[in-house]
Amino acid sequence: IYGLKQASRAWNIKFDQAVKSFGFDQNIDEPCVYKKGSGKAVAFLVLYVDDILLIGNDVGILSSTKVWLSSQFQIKDLGERV
Template sequence: MDVKTAFLNGELEEENYMRQHEGFAKDGKEHIVCKLGQAIYGLKQASRRWYFKFHQTVSSYGFEENIADQCIYLKKCGSRFIFLVLYVDDILLATNDHNLLKDTKELLSNHFEMKDLGEAAFVLGTEIQRDRARGLLGLSQKTYIERVPSVLT
């Protein structure tokens, strides 16, 4: 899933001001600045504020943050579970229960403007291969590995 305009969801804790954009200021009022009410792209704090908003939201619905990687979350409901992996504004979901997947997508869509990209085929240069008939899931970095030599030369 993709979070549309993710950084705009961040809530600022401190006061931030910016100069007016060129062509926006009226004559004689060029000295006036704009006080930001929320994070915007390009603001140093924007990605951190987005992460805090996201963390607060999913944690309030029972997702637990991974100790080793703060962008991986797990929610368990008896024998059902769902992993949520956040990478900037992209979310990868992996579960053993379709209803839990549907509920999680609905939860995310209720809090953020989302785009469902369907089943993942590539994530961070890793190809995801599925053989549902045999119950197999494979990961391949072939494409990534084939590109590495060209980057090094």
């Protein structure tokens, strides 16, 4: 499947469905941005090709999202920003 034009679209559809099932909402204006929040706690997941930027103001949401992502996809956590 790698190298085919349809591969990236198929992966994007799978990722989109998975992230939404975990409670993230897709941004209407920027479809590569997802948001999950509860009260004042919020997390944003930004997708660029096969890279993900996960940012937010609640360690609990960020941690649970990382654990969930690693259970669904093969990921490499590059850690927190310096």
